[in-house]
Amino acid sequence: MASLGRHIIVEYYNCSSEILNDVVHIEKSMEGAAEDAGATIINSTFHHFSPYGVSGVVVIQESHLAIHTWPEYGYASVDIFTCGDTVNPWVAYQILKEKFEAGHGSAVELLRGEKALLKERDFDIKAMRDEKSSEEGSPIRTRDVWFTERDDKIALSLKHDGKLYDVQSDFQKVEVYKTQAYGNLLTLDGMVMTSEKDEYVYHEMITHIPTLTHPKPKRALVIGGGDGGTARELLRHDGYDEVVMVEIDDKVIEACKEHLPGIASAFDNPKLNLIVDDGIKYVKDAADGSFDIVIVDSTDPVGPAEGLFTVEFYKEVYRILSDDGIMVTQSESPRFNSKVFREIYQVYRSIFGQDQVHCYLAYIPTYPTGMWSFSYSSKGKAHPLKDFNAEESKAFAKKHGLKYYNEGIHQAAFALPSFVAEMIS
Numbered sequence: 001m002a003s004l005g006r007h008i009i010v011e012y013y014n015c016s017s018e019i020l021n022d023v024v025h026i027e028k029s030m031e032g033a034a035e036d037a038g039a040t041i042i043n044s045t046f047h048h049f050s051p052y053g054v055s056g057v058v059v060i061q062e063s064h065l066a067i068h069t070w071p072e073y074g075y076a077s078v079d080i081f082t083c084g085d086t087v088n089p090w091v092a093y094q095i096l097k098e099k100f101e102a103g104h105g106s107a108v109e110l111l112r113g114e115k116a117l118l119k120e121r122d123f124d125i126k127a128m129r130d131e132k133s134s135e136e137g138s139p140i141r142t143r144d145v146w147f148t149e150r151d152d153k154i155a156l157s158l159k160h161d162g163k164l165y166d167v168q169s170d171f172q173k174v175e176v177y178k179t180q181a182y183g184n185l186l187t188l189d190g191m192v193m194t195s196e197k198d199e200y201v202y203h204e205m206i207t208h209i210p211t212l213t214h215p216k217p218k219r220a221l222v223i224g225g226g227d228g229g230t231a232r233e234l235l236r237h238d239g240y241d242e243v244v245m246v247e248i249d250d251k252v253i254e255a256c257k258e259h260l261p262g263i264a265s266a267f268d269n270p271k272l273n274l275i276v277d278d279g280i281k282y283v284k285d286a287a288d289g290s291f292d293i294v295i296v297d298s299t300d301p302v303g304p305a306e307g308l309f310t311v312e313f314y315k316e317v318y319r320i321l322s323d324d325g326i327m328v329t330q331s332e333s334p335r336f337n338s339k340v341f342r343e344i345y346q347v348y349r350s351i352f353g354q355d356q357v358h359c360y361l362a363y364i365p366t367y368p369t370g371m372w373s374f375s376y377s378s379k380g381k382a383h384p385l386k387d388f389n390a391e392e393s394k395a396f397a398k399k400h401g402l403k404y405y406n407e408g409i410h411q412a413a414f415a416l417p418s419f420v421a422e423m424i425s
């Protein structure tokens with residue numbers, strides 16, 4: 001390229017005033033335009049002014065996109081600055097014109113840093129780069145890079161030293177970040193799935209409570225669980241003859257085997273029957289009463305996992321459970337996903353029976369609000385507390401050096417805060 005960067009100065013006229021005042025829509029449009037133009041987003045920040053107007057910046061590896069809007073004039077000014085030739089800024093210009101429903105737009109491109117006018121200096125690049133970034137993950141120029149999971153009110157940010165894996169699969173965007181505080185972190189469509197530093201909470205709680213309260217579990221089914229953590233914990237129990245795991249996305253398995261090996265450590269276990277397929281279809285085709293334990297270790301009720309939060313699916317799970325079978329699901333955060341949380345317990349109860357469904361909690365620092373819930377639905381007589389054997393639980397936790405689950409936590413997890421109990425009463 002003859003210049004270091006391309007700077008497009010953009011004016012959008014006769015836009016929808018509602019859109020120019022909608023900070024969430026503008027942020028999603030700017031981030032989407034950046035990605036469709038081929039850019040890698042590092043971070044973004046947007047602000048809604050009172051009484052109206054929005055300002056925001058998307059920092060990309062190739063520089064930035066910035067915007068300020070005047071809804072009262074139906075006018076928006078945008079800067080699209082890209083360095084290198086992997087990003088086409090004009091793609092972003094066109095996308096935003098449509099997203100803002102602009103009557104018309106005008107733009108001028110400036111070449112920034114014309115190389116003919118610049119003389120490259122002879123300096124030691126290693127001194128300019130911190131060692132860590134040049135060795136692992138995509139090279140970064142600064143340390144101040146954050147992964148952020150957010151909705152329109154709540155956000156969680158983790159500082160990281162680059163992305164180790166970044167693939168758009170047939171189902172979702174699969175990414176692994178090298179975070180500074182929580183080790184390698186798996187995200188799907190920008191949502192935290194598991195991190196090396198706190199995964200044990202989720203995986204120990206979703207597996208040992210049903211396994212240690214079922215009379216004699218021989219066959220377990222895991223729906224989802226592509227990181228392998230749930231299968232790893234189940235296979236700590238010698239009683240299982242077989243653990244069937246049905247994960248829809250082989251890219252998740254690939255990413256975890258490569259970058260989260262401590263979690264994905266049981267994929268070679270001979271008792272594990274790994275099937276890459278849609279769990280909804282697998283359950284529909286499975287035989288009546290063929291599993292003692294079914295664990296639904298899925299993503300949130302979006303994309304491929306939407307069907308895993310339906311009456312039809314749970315009715316099929318009920319059918320394939322043995323007479324004293326147990327279903328455990330990750331049932332979202334009472335605070336962060338209140339609506340789903342309330343509704344899903346009514347669904348469980350409508351299928352398993354009012355007194356057959358129990359909720360328990362665990363605290364996972366990298367999950368939104370930190371408070372996460374699990375449902376325990378019993379087809380037969382199994383009960384999470386009445387059938388709980390403290391000595392057996394204590395011995396098991398000690399033998400396997402578990403870091404979260406123990407006989408005290410087992411019982412305490414079912415003691416719900418009043419606001420949670422009320423939500424599902």
Ligand code: SAM
Nearest residue numbers: 224225226247248249252278279298299304305
């Ligand atoms: N602990 C995480 C959580 O609570 O959000 C879930 C971890 S696990 C990675 C979730 C897995 O469910 C993902 O790998 C995703 O691909 C898988 N999944 C989503 N929908 C599915 C479906 N219909 N059948 C099988 N697996 C599915």
